[in-house]
Amino acid sequence: MIILQLFINAFSLGSFYALVALGFALIFGVTHAFNLAHGEFVLLGGYLAYILVGQMHFPFLLTLPISMLAMIFVAVLLQKLLRYVNEPYELNTLVVTFGLALVLQNGMLMLFSADYRFIRSTAPIIELPKTQLVVTQTQIILILTSLLATTALYILLRRTFLGKALRATIQDREAAKLAGINVRRMSLIGFAIGGTLIGLAGPLYARTAYLYPSGGIEATLIAIIITIFAGVGRIRGILLGGWALGIAESLTVYSLGTGWRELVSSLFLISLLLLRPEGILPRRMGANG
Amino acid sequence: MGTKTQNGFLELRNVRVEFDRRVALRDMSLHVMKQEIVSVIGPNGAGKTTLFNVICGQVKPTDGAIHFNNEDITHWPPHRICRAGVARTFQIAKPFPEMSVQQNVLVGLWFGSKKQYGSLTEQAEAEELLELVHLSAKSRLPAKDLTLSEQRRLEIARALATSPQFLLLDEVAAGLSPHAIKEMAELIKALRHQGLTLLLTDHFLTLTSKVSDRLVALDQGEIIMEGKPGEVLQSAEVASAYLGERPTRNL
Amino acid sequence: MMRTGSKPAAIYFIAILLFFICWPFLFQNSALYYRVMTMTFFYGALALAWNVYALTGNISLGHAAFFGLGAYGSALLSYYWHTSPYLTIPFGGIVGALYGALWYAVFRSLRGARFALATLASVEIPRVIIDNWESFTFGSLGLIGISSLTTLRFGSIVIAVGESLKAQYYLLLCFTLLILFIHWKVMKSKWGWAIRALREEETAASMLGVNTNFIHFATLLLSAFLTGLCGGIYAHLMGLIEPPLVFSLHISALPLVLTMFGGRYLVYGPLLGALILYPLDQLLFHSLLPVGHSILYGLMIILTLLFFPRGIGSWVQKRKTAS
Numbered sequence: 001m002i003i004l005q006l007f008i009n010a011f012s013l014g015s016f017y018a019l020v021a022l023g024f025a026l027i028f029g030v031t032h033a034f035n036l037a038h039g040e041f042v043l044l045g046g047y048l049a050y051i052l053v054g055q056m057h058f059p060f061l062l063t064l065p066i067s068m069l070a071m072i073f074v075a076v077l078l079q080k081l082l083r084y085v086n087e088p089y090e091l092n093t094l095v096v097t098f099g100l101a102l103v104l105q106n107g108m109l110m111l112f113s114a115d116y117r118f119i120r121s122t123a124p125i126i127e128l129p130k131t132q133l134v135v136t137q138t139q140i141i142l143i144l145t146s147l148l149a150t151t152a153l154y155i156l157l158r159r160t161f162l163g164k165a166l167r168a169t170i171q172d173r174e175a176a177k178l179a180g181i182n183v184r185r186m187s188l189i190g191f192a193i194g195g196t197l198i199g200l201a202g203p204l205y206a207r208t209a210y211l212y213p214s215g216g217i218e219a220t221l222i223a224i225i226i227t228i229f230a231g232v233g234r235i236r237g238i239l240l241g242g243w244a245l246g247i248a249e250s251l252t253v254y255s256l257g258t259g260w261r262e263l264v265s266s267l268f269l270i271s272l273l274l275l276r277p278e279g280i281l282p283r284r285m286g287a288n289g
Numbered sequence: 290m291g292t293k294t295q296n297g298f299l300e301l302r303n304v305r306v307e308f309d310r311r312v313a314l315r316d317m318s319l320h321v322m323k324q325e326i327v328s329v330i331g332p333n334g335a336g337k338t339t340l341f342n343v344i345c346g347q348v349k350p351t352d353g354a355i356h357f358n359n360e361d362i363t364h365w366p367p368h369r370i371c372r373a374g375v376a377r378t379f380q381i382a383k384p385f386p387e388m389s390v391q392q393n394v395l396v397g398l399w400f401g402s403k404k405q406y407g408s409l410t411e412q413a414e415a416e417e418l419l420e421l422v423h424l425s426a427k428s429r430l431p432a433k434d435l436t437l438s439e440q441r442r443l444e445i446a447r448a449l450a451t452s453p454q455f456l457l458l459d460e461v462a463a464g465l466s467p468h469a470i471k472e473m474a475e476l477i478k479a480l481r482h483q484g485l486t487l488l489l490t491d492h493f494l495t496l497t498s499k500v501s502d503r504l505v506a507l508d509q510g511e512i513i514m515e516g517k518p519g520e521v522l523q524s525a526e527v528a529s530a531y532l533g534e535r536p537t538r539n540l
Numbered sequence: 541m542m543r544t545g546s547k548p549a550a551i552y553f554i555a556i557l558l559f560f561i562c563w564p565f566l567f568q569n570s571a572l573y574y575r576v577m578t579m580t581f582f583y584g585a586l587a588l589a590w591n592v593y594a595l596t597g598n599i600s601l602g603h604a605a606f607f608g609l610g611a612y613g614s615a616l617l618s619y620y621w622h623t624s625p626y627l628t629i630p631f632g633g634i635v636g637a638l639y640g641a642l643w644y645a646v647f648r649s650l651r652g653a654r655f656a657l658a659t660l661a662s663v664e665i666p667r668v669i670i671d672n673w674e675s676f677t678f679g680s681l682g683l684i685g686i687s688s689l690t691t692l693r694f695g696s697i698v699i700a701v702g703e704s705l706k707a708q709y710y711l712l713l714c715f716t717l718l719i720l721f722i723h724w725k726v727m728k729s730k731w732g733w734a735i736r737a738l739r740e741e742e743t744a745a746s747m748l749g750v751n752t753n754f755i756h757f758a759t760l761l762l763s764a765f766l767t768g769l770c771g772g773i774y775a776h777l778m779g780l781i782e783p784p785l786v787f788s789l790h791i792s793a794l795p796l797v798l799t800m801f802g803g804r805y806l807v808y809g810p811l812l813g814a815l816i817l818y819p820l821d822q823l824l825f826h827s828l829l830p831v832g833h834s835i836l837y838g839l840m841i842i843l844t845l846l847f848f849p850r851g852i853g854s855w856v857q858k859r860k861t862a863s
Contacts, residue, residue: 034653084846090653091599092845095796098601099841102793106832113831217789224657259672266664273650273658345747366753367746376747383744385737396737399730401749406730451748 005133006250012139014246015146016201016208017222018239022149023197024223025230025238027075029170030190033082034094038198038223039216040104045071045202046211047112053119060119060203068199075195079188101216108213116210119203138207146239149200154235156193166190221265228272297356298323298486299344299375299455304353306336306343306510313339315510317353321455321488326481328489328497328518331507332531337490338380340507341457344488345377346370357455371401376453380460380490382440384447386433390424391415393432393443394450401451418446421476438464445476456480458489462496474499498522506530553808560713564706574705580818581709581716582770582777583794587802587810588716588723589766590795593759594804595727597739598651601792602659606636606764608787609666610771612677615686615781625689629772636768639666640761648756660792667787682782689776708777715773716811719766724807726759735759790834797837800844803851813851 024038035041048070049063058066078100085092123137157163168176169186177183205211205219226245230237245268252264297320306314314336321327329337342348344355346367355363362370376397385393394415399406404414419425422442427435432443441461448456458477462470477487477500491497497504497518504521506514508530514521521527563573590603614632617623623631647658670677677683688702689711701707726732737745738752746752775781795810802813817840825833844851 094653096845099838102838106835110832262664263668266661269661368749368751371749383741385740397748
């Protein structure tokens with residue numbers, strides 16, 4: 001029974017991770033901008049939701065669209081900023097957003113202090129009939145949202161004209177340019193959609209994990225791990241990657257305790273960087289959405 | 290397929306190069322004799338650049354052996370192959386962009402040849418090499434400020450700075466005017482006269498008939514024909530390999 | 541680009557050096573001055589140590605690993621075996637270098653962003669191990685009571701380094717000058733040209749006879765060793781260390797900020813960045829924004845990278861040569 005409960009928790013955690021990763025993966029896929037401040041952006045959405053719920057008594061679900069809108073705005077600002085970055089683009093955006101992460105971290109520290117914050121769910125815990133398994137409303141929302149978001153993104157990329165253009169830009173920027181695609185506009189759109197996804201993840205983050213200014217780096221690392229695991233431009237892989245990471249981490253915490261969690265994720269990341277370099281190569285033959 | 294290997298200055302024996310699922314070179318056996326000028330021709334994707342890369346150590350063969358000057362260099366790292374006397378230019382020029390033209394050549398002098406770092410004559414020697422490729426006027430400019438064809442010439446001067454015995458020139462005539470091609474051909478012949486052995490790739494067949502002793506035609510990673518320029522260029526097999534391509538002249 | 545007009549630069553250098561040497565005699569003993577400048581020199585040395593490897597073009601975001609290992613190696617040796625700090629500090633350097641060798645073995649094929657990420661992740665490994673190995677390292681409680689730098693005796697001259705802020709000031713000034721010297725030698729030598737060639741165009745460099753693998757290995761090892769030394773000094777200077785402190789992102793980020801600001805390709809660049817930014821942060825920003833003052837560093841990275849990627853040092857140089 002414990003194993004099954006563990007599995008449910010891992011599954012929901014994994015869905016959460018996948019959601020956090022989606023925005024990063026899309027932005028990186030379309031523009032090759034390495035946003036090391038990704039986690040801080042998610043936190044921003046989280047803090048926003050926290051204020052809306054805590055001080056203005058908004059219903060939680062309303063914070064989602066608000067956060068998404070706010071994050072689109074922020075993401076587009078970031079895109080404008082990153083246009084000034086020179087070659088090598090991947091490395092330089094990594095360093096610039098590294099600085100941005102420091103700025104955001106300290107900004108949040110000044111605004112919200114280092115206290116841990118959390119949005120408590122008022123919904124009752126649901127017990128699955130005939131079993132001793134429990135699942136919270138938050139967990140259900142997480143699983144549903146991540147499935148919906150992934151499906152929506154998948155449909156966008158595969159079935160719409162815009163999606164085709166985006167995929168072409170992901171696969172081969174130069175070729176897309178030659179084919180007449182406005183890659184600049186694609187970058188903007190990529191960031192905007194990425195912002196939406198980040199904005200979606202933010203409030204859910206505040207319901208799942210503690211909000212504190214230096215918590216962003218972990219979310220960023222998770223996003224990077226899953227993106228590399230899935231391979232650039234592959235969306236289905238992100239769900240799988242999220243679940244895999246969720247299970248791996250849950251097992252680690254279960255058997256070794258929380259102290260070893262970061263070690264496992266770090267080793268995961270290093271192995272991926274070594275074994276799956278094509279996860280971040282600029283050109284990839286036959287990438288699917 | 291390949292000719293019977295005699296003891297060449299450079300010898301490839303049954304070299305095979307595979308990338309992921311693609312075979313770039315199959316069972317390639319090739320030899321180049323001392324002070325020969327050999328040109329490798331073939332359509333795009335035939336394996337010309339891979340051939341250069343595997344000789345110079347940028348790529349390791351999956352199978353087979355490469356011998357230079359009677360030494361087995363198959364698994365040597367590039368810098369060691371360079372010190373042994375092999376130098377190359379790159380099809381897409383790779384100058385050190387922030388260094389001056391002269392400094393680019395000096396790097397070759399310092400690390401590739403036996404010359405001392407900081408010797409009194411090094412700048413003069415670098416200038417001599419730049420003179421050879423008509424780049425003396427731009428000696429102090431940063432290499433990134435050169436035009437593409439000037440950068441190609443810099444590559445040659447830099448490669449020569451390593452005091453090579455064997456020089457590989459990768460598409461060195463591409464995009465050159467007929468006059469410049471003529472000058473390049475003169476340079477190549479002069480280099481051979483000074484004792485160098487040369488291996489060229491020449492996709493557009495512009496230099497080939499002017500300088501080569503021997504032609505090797507590649508297609509899909511294999512040698513399809515080898516021999517005197519006249520014979521090879523008239524062969525139907527070579528022509529059909531190039532079909533769909535548009536060689537600019539002399540086929 | 542690597543030419544620092546030798547005569548005027550040397551004069552400036554000596555003038556500034558004399559200034560730092562003489563200040564304590566000219567002005568009254570100011571504990572604040574000593575504390576701030578000692579750490580300024582310290583971070584300058586750390587930045588120089590970092591830049592030794594950054595010169596190859598590979599930006600490391602994980603030098604805190606060497607720092608933390610140096611700090612713990614040094615502190616543990618001192619704690620358990622009561623070895624003199626002047627021996628534990630080099631030992632800390634060696635521990636750092638060993639991890640550097642491990643980096644080379646595992647990360648040798650990685651470049652650019654991939655490399656930066658891998659180094660970032662690699663800090664977690666020693667940090668988590670030390671954090672959990674409480675029986676030996678005291679884990680998250682931290683190691684306290686590390687012996688301070690022991691007194692030096694030269695004949696009848698006694699320098700109580702451990703107690704005197706003034707002595708620590710001069711000691712660190714000397715240390716930083718040593719690291720500056722090493723940095724200078726690395727840049728302005730045949731080795732320096734090999735590193736530069738490797739940075740600008742690795743494939744061509746190797747085909748011109750530069751042993752690129754060895755250069756990567758040697759510079760990484762040196763950089764790791766020097767950073768480990770800094771960690772050891774930190775341990776004995778502060779007297780207490782704990783994993784989140786010595787393996788922090790701040791320790792990894794600071795050398796990067798200082799170097800980029802001061803000038804990545806200048807001999808004195810990293811040190812210049814430290815001399816400007818650190819006192820600015822400690823004296824000005826700390827009082828204006830007691831909580832979020834590190835925001836300065838983040839802003840500096842962004843501004844530097846976008847608007848003067850070669851650092852303020854070379855910007856100043858360009859203006860001098862233009863006029």
